[in-house]
Amino acid sequence: MTTTTSPPRLPRQMLSGGASVAVRLPSERGMVAHRPERDTRPAPIPGYPGRNEQIVFAACSRDDGECRELTASWADHLGAQACTEPACFPEADAR
């Protein structure tokens, strides 16, 4: 007897409406999609002291560094699984 466990998928309601998620590269099947948190910091562009850039983190693991932001529907299409940490998508379930 085999049991198949599906990885948690992104909550359905995120897939419409253009919600975005944070993933770490490389983006590949089975990558984990986190709830994005954004921050701005001065952009390291010499000669442009007033510039800021926006960086994206995973809500559950800010200290792990920057993420790439994708739309939830695209991440789901790519086979991303949802991070079920309380800070991300604890409501995610297999479907």
Ligand SMILES: [Zn+2]
């Ligand atoms: Zn997470």
